[in-house]
Amino acid sequence: MSFVDLPVEIGPVYEGERIRAKQMYVELGGPKMEKHFELVRVKPAKEIKDGQVIIKGIDLKDMKEGSTHPIGIFVEVAGPELEEDLEAVFERRIHEFCNFVNGIMHLNQRYTNWMRISKSAFEKGFNSFEMLGTILIRLFKAELPIIKSAQITIFTNEKEIEKPFEMAMEVYEKRDERARSINDEDVDMFYGCVLCQSFAPTHACIITPNRMSLCGSISWFDARAAAKVDPKGPLFEVAPQECYDEIAGEYEGINQTLKKRSLGEIDKVYIYSGMEFPHTSCGCFEAIDFYIPEVNGHGIVDRSYGDVAINGLPFSAMANQTGGGKQMPGFNGISIQYIMSPKYQQYDGKIEGLKSGIETVVWMSKTVKDRVAEFLPADLIDKIATNEDVTDINALKEWVKDVNHPIIETDGYRTATADEEEVDEEEYGALEGLPLGTQTISIPGAGGMGGFKLILKNCKIHCETLIIKKIDNKPKRK
Numbered sequence: 001m002s003f004v005d006l007p008v009e010i011g012p013v014y015e016g017e018r019i020r021a022k023q024m025y026v027e028l029g030g031p032k033m034e035k036h037f038e039l040v041r042v043k044p045a046k047e048i049k050d051g052q053v054i055i056k057g058i059d060l061k062d063m064k065e066g067s068t069h070p071i072g073i074f075v076e077v078a079g080p081e082l083e084e085d086l087e088a089v090f091e092r093r094i095h096e097f098c099n100f101v102n103g104i105m106h107l108n109q110r111y112t113n114w115m116r117i118s119k120s121a122f123e124k125g126f127n128s129f130e131m132l133g134t135i136l137i138r139l140f141k142a143e144l145p146i147i148k149s150a151q152i153t154i155f156t157n158e159k160e161i162e163k164p165f166e167m168a169m170e171v172y173e174k175r176d177e178r179a180r181s182i183n184d185e186d187v188d189m190f191y192g193c194v195l196c197q198s199f200a201p202t203h204a205c206i207i208t209p210n211r212m213s214l215c216g217s218i219s220w221f222d223a224r225a226a227a228k229v230d231p232k233g234p235l236f237e238v239a240p241q242e243c244y245d246e247i248a249g250e251y252e253g254i255n256q257t258l259k260k261r262s263l264g265e266i267d268k269v270y271i272y273s274g275m276e277f278p279h280t281s282c283g284c285f286e287a288i289d290f291y292i293p294e295v296n297g298h299g300i301v302d303r304s305y306g307d308v309a310i311n312g313l314p315f316s317a318m319a320n321q322t323g324g325g326k327q328m329p330g331f332n333g334i335s336i337q338y339i340m341s342p343k344y345q346q347y348d349g350k351i352e353g354l355k356s357g358i359e360t361v362v363w364m365s366k367t368v369k370d371r372v373a374e375f376l377p378a379d380l381i382d383k384i385a386t387n388e389d390v391t392d393i394n395a396l397k398e399w400v401k402d403v404n405h406p407i408i409e410t411d412g413y414r415t416a417t418a419d420e421e422e423v424d425e426e427e428y429g430a431l432e433g434l435p436l437g438t439q440t441i442s443i444p445g446a447g448g449m450g451g452f453k454l455i456l457k458n459c460k461i462h463c464e465t466l467i468i469k470k471i472d473n474k475p476k477r478k
């Protein structure tokens, strides 16, 4: 395979390239665009013209610098050994292959795909989607030899993208519906994926029927099909072996696999907990489950949510905390499908004395709640607040009491709220009389991990608000 006829370099070395707003020529898809997608479908060979790239909409050279456009990447592939179950796994490779191109940054998947093309790539002559399509076709056929022929249609026009977008949404829903039809108990093999190790070297996904991959694009069926056709590839079998804890989802085989695949970093994972030994997150998660210590509950926010979440942080800030392949109690990257799973964070629910993990959830962005509403327990659905119901922690505290959310029956909630009730005006007055000397205050980090200690010597502080900011000591570039 050669790319010498193309004006930019292509190879895995460019994965991880970041293209900031100032460096980009154009942006495609992403949160500013309503409809965008990428989809792979297996077709009979006679329906495909191998190597063909069709552009529906304006081409790259006709786009204004700094502009944002819809993007639909529709890949049709053929080959005698291909089956429908492989489509989702092929589709996930679009992310990887686009990132091979020096001058393209690709993020996310399915209908959250987001690309930037750099000014420098454009100036070098990368000025047509025909080139992008050609690169993808060559990489698909070279990296996945069971694909014998491929053609690509690229949509960049709001009108043209409408129908294929609807078609893609139907295909995703059909895949997800099938994925929801089985449970972990029904199978004797789980699967793993290391496709994202180029971004997060210690991260590997464990994919079971009840815990879809956190990118939301690879179900247990998809992983099984991929591991079957390419057992030495990025998706592989994980024999569960002995189950140490059914509620936590701790398995001997998963622990062993993760130890090996994370280069020794991770040796124990509870796949059904966001608080204890949680599954690691790369950066591709569809949503984040985050702990809200003030009410001992959890919130869920997805990538498409543009405002700050109930904890005052935007998705992007939480994503920085969550991703990177570390175990981060209190910040857990998840797929939307996993929220619908009967095993959703069931360990966290159980240790709080709740009926299920979903009962720990007190807040969701409206975008998430709309998507999972029909799968939420009937007696809980109206008790989970959204950004339309409450916008700050104080309002959330009132909300959980008003709606009688099950979280208020937990010891953790009582402890979390007792602290502030105890520090009333009278007590505050008493604190003022504390003798001067050395006082030590420990401030835990998210989920009880990390954190820091403040040591106050011979000082008296009386203030309404204390803001602690990280100081960046790095020298500024001139």
Ligand code: SF4
Residues within 6 Å of the ligand: 092, 193, 194, 195, 196, 197, 204, 205, 213, 214, 215, 216, 217, 218, 282, 284, 285
């Ligand atoms: S998020 Fe997980 S399943 Fe999805 S591509 Fe990355 S490693 Fe694979």
